[in-house]
Amino acid sequence: MAQEPIHPGSVSAPVPDSHPEQTGPPDESLVERARQGDLEAFDLLMQRHQERIYQVIYHMISHHEDARDLTQETFITAYHALERFRGDAAFGTWLYRIAVNKTLNFLEKKRPERSGPSLNDLDARAEHDPDLVALITEQTPRRDVSLAELRQKLNEAMMKLSEKHRLVVVMHEVQGMPHEEIARILDCSVGTVRSRLFYARQQLQAYLSDYL
Amino acid sequence: METPSGEFEKLRRLLALKRYERPPAGCLDDMRQAVLARLRQEENRQAASPAEPRTPWWLVIREVLPPRPLWAGLVGVGVSALVIGALWQAEQLQLPGGLEGAGLAPVEVPAARPTWPAEAPPALPVLAQPGGLLAATNLPLSPARETVPGGMPGGLFAPPSLEVQRASSAPPAVQTVPWR
Numbered sequence: 001m002a003q004e005p006i007h008p009g010s011v012s013a014p015v016p017d018s019h020p021e022q023t024g025p026p027d028e029s030l031v032e033r034a035r036q037g038d039l040e041a042f043d044l045l046m047q048r049h050q051e052r053i054y055q056v057i058y059h060m061i062s063h064h065e066d067a068r069d070l071t072q073e074t075f076i077t078a079y080h081a082l083e084r085f086r087g088d089a090a091f092g093t094w095l096y097r098i099a100v101n102k103t104l105n106f107l108e109k110k111r112p113e114r115s116g117p118s119l120n121d122l123d124a125r126a127e128h129d130p131d132l133v134a135l136i137t138e139q140t141p142r143r144d145v146s147l148a149e150l151r152q153k154l155n156e157a158m159m160k161l162s163e164k165h166r167l168v169v170v171m172h173e174v175q176g177m178p179h180e181e182i183a184r185i186l187d188c189s190v191g192t193v194r195s196r197l198f199y200a201r202q203q204l205q206a207y208l209s210d211y212l
Numbered sequence: 213m214e215t216p217s218g219e220f221e222k223l224r225r226l227l228a229l230k231r232y233e234r235p236p237a238g239c240l241d242d243m244r245q246a247v248l249a250r251l252r253q254e255e256n257r258q259a260a261s262p263a264e265p266r267t268p269w270w271l272v273i274r275e276v277l278p279p280r281p282l283w284a285g286l287v288g289v290g291v292s293a294l295v296i297g298a299l300w301q302a303e304q305l306q307l308p309g310g311l312e313g314a315g316l317a318p319v320e321v322p323a324a325r326p327t328w329p330a331e332a333p334p335a336l337p338v339l340a341q342p343g344g345l346l347a348a349t350n351l352p353l354s355p356a357r358e359t360v361p362g363g364m365p366g367g368l369f370a371p372p373s374l375e376v377q378r379a380s381s382a383p384p385a386v387q388t389v390p391w392r
Contacts, residue, residue: 037255039248046247050240059230068235068243075247077275080267101275147229154226173227187280201220204227212222 027091035082046075049092052175053099059170060103060163061110062155070106074099089184096185100167107163150211157207165200168193 024044033041053074058067078098085094158166171177183190277284
C-alpha cells in the first residue's frame with residue numbers, strides 16, 4: 001500500500017465548510033421561479049445544494065460515478081416534483097429526502113456487488129488537519145500507519161454498518177447536521193436518530209479499535 | 213442515549229477525515245450541466261407533444277413509501293381492508309338476505325318427487341325435504357323464460373325445462389326393502 005507523507009508540524013488548513021453561506025435570493029423564491037419553468041433559478045438551487053447532496057450519497061455508496069449519477073437523478077426528480085413541494089420543510093431537507101430515498105433504493109438493488117470503496121480523491125488539505133495529524137502521531141507512532149491506510153480502514157468500517165446507521169453517521173459526524181434535522185429528513189424521532197448514532201459509534205469503535 | 217463526554221472523541225476526529233473526500237474536479241459542474249441539458253430536452257419534447265403523461269402514480273408511491281415504514285404499513289392496511297370489505301360485500305350479496313335487500317322475492321319450487329315409496333318405515337323419523345330451503349335461493353323466473361304448454365322454450369335462448377333433482381346434503385330417509 002502506498003504510504004502518504006504526514007506533516008505533523010505543518011500549518012493546518014481550515015476544514016472544508018459543510019455549511020456554505022447562502023448568498024443571493026432565498027430558496028423559496030428560487031423554487032417558485034423554478035416551478036414556472038425557470039431553469040436558471042433551478043440551476044442556482046443546484047449550485048447551492050449539489051455538494052452536500054453529492055457528499056451524502058457518496059459517503060453512503062463510496063463510488064464517485066454512481067454518486068454523480070444519483071445526484072443527477074435526485075435533481076431531475078426534484079425538478080419534476082417541485083409542484084408537490086409544499087414548503088412544510090426547507091427545500092434542502094426535501095432534497096435530502098429524495099437523495100436518501102434514491103440512495104437506499106440503489107443500495108437495495110446493488111447490495112452484493114460493491115463491497116469496497118473506491119476512494120481516490122482525498123482533499124490534499126487533509127494532511128494538514130491538526131486533529132488528524134494529532135490522531136495519527138499520538139496514537140500510532142509505532143504502527144507507522146499512513147493517512148491512506150487509516151482512510152481505508154475507516155471506510156471499510158463504515159461499509160460494515162447497516163445503511164440506516166451509516167446514514168446517521170454521515171449526516172451527523174461528517175456533514176455536521178443536528179439530530180433534529182436528521183430526524184426530519186429520515187421521518188423518524190430524534191430519539192431514534194440518537195439511538196442509531198450511539199449504536200453506530202459503538203460498532204465503529206469496535207471495528208477501528210486498533211487505530212483509536 | 214447520550215454518551216459520556218470524550219468517549220467517542222477520537223472516533224469523531226477520525227470520521228472528520230471523510231470531510232476531505234471530494235469529487236473529482238469539475239464533476240459537479242458537469243453533472244449540473246447534464247441535468248440542465250436533460251431538463252431542456254424534456255421541455256422541448258413536452259412542447260412538441262404536450263399530451264405526454266407526467267410521472268405515473270405508482271412510481272411516485274415507489275419513491276415516497278420505502279423510507280416511511282409507517283406510511284407504507286398504513287397503505288398496506290388500507291388496501292387489505294378494501295379487499296376484505298369487497299369480498300365481504302360480495303359474500304353478503306350471495307346470501308338470501310342480500311336477495312331480499314335487492315327486492316328479489318324467493319319463489320316456491322315444488323319439491324322433487326320422492327323416488328322411494330311414500331310410506332317410510334315407522335322406526336325412522338321423516339326428515340325435512342331440502343327442496344323448500346333450496347328454492348329460497350333461486351332467482352324468480354321471468355314470464356318470458358317460462359315454458360310454453362307445448363314443452364318448447366318460451367324464448368329463443370330460454371333454457372328448456374328439465375326435471376332436475378336437487379342435490380341435498382341431508383341423508384335421504386333409509387328405506388328397508390324386504391328381501392325377496
